Amino acid sequence: ARWAIGLFAFWDHLFVFLGSGMAAAYILGLTASLNHFHRPMAPHSDWNFARSVTCVTQNLGATNRISAWLLGGLSFHIEHHFFATMPRRNYRKVAREIKAFCVRNGLAYQSVSLPDAVRALWHKLRHPFDDNAPPSRPSMDSTNVSWR
Numbered sequence: 001a002r003w004a005i006g007l008f009a010f011w012d013h014l015f016v017f018l019g020s021g022m023a024a025a026y027i028l029g030l031t032a033s034l035n036h037f038h039r040p041m042a043p044h045s046d047w048n049f050a051r052s053v054t055c056v057t058q059n060l061g062a063t064n065r066i067s068a069w070l071l072g073g074l075s076f077h078i079e080h081h082f083f084a085t086m087p088r089r090n091y092r093k094v095a096r097e098i099k100a101f102c103v104r105n106g107l108a109y110q111s112v113s114l115p116d117a118v119r120a121l122w123h124k125l126r127h128p129f130d131d132n133a134p135p136s137r138p139s140m141d142s143t144n145v146s147w148r
Contacts, residue, residue: 035057035059050101059095082098
């Protein structure tokens with residue numbers, strides 16, 4: 001009979017534990033989708049690391065520190081991909097330099113508001129191939145690979 005009392009007393013803790021974990025996983029998945037999923041991929045002959053980061057990634061335009069903190073620093077997602085081990089408190093400091101680097105090298109540096117990113121993701125989920133052909137990179141095409 002004691003195990004039944006213990007199990008009954010534990011349900012509220014289990015609900016809080018599982019509920020908060022599921023909410024955190026949903027927010028992380030949504031943030032990753034907003035930063036990556038709906039960007040078109042265009043084949044380039046000079047595909048490199050910098051182009052691969054900027055072509056498929058965008059920043060969420062967090063206008064204040066609270067929204068940036070809630071997004072876990074991923075409001076500077078391009079900077080996160082360039083400097084993955086950098087503490088997120090420094091992303092704001094290097095963002096201007098990364099943007100200038102992208103402009104100098106003709107790379108896309110996209111920063112959109114959260115509502116615009118949600119609308120674009122919703123459109124991409126409803127119409128996955130309207131904007132472009134299925135993703136393709138030169139590095140994925142066996143004819144462009146040199147084995148020497």
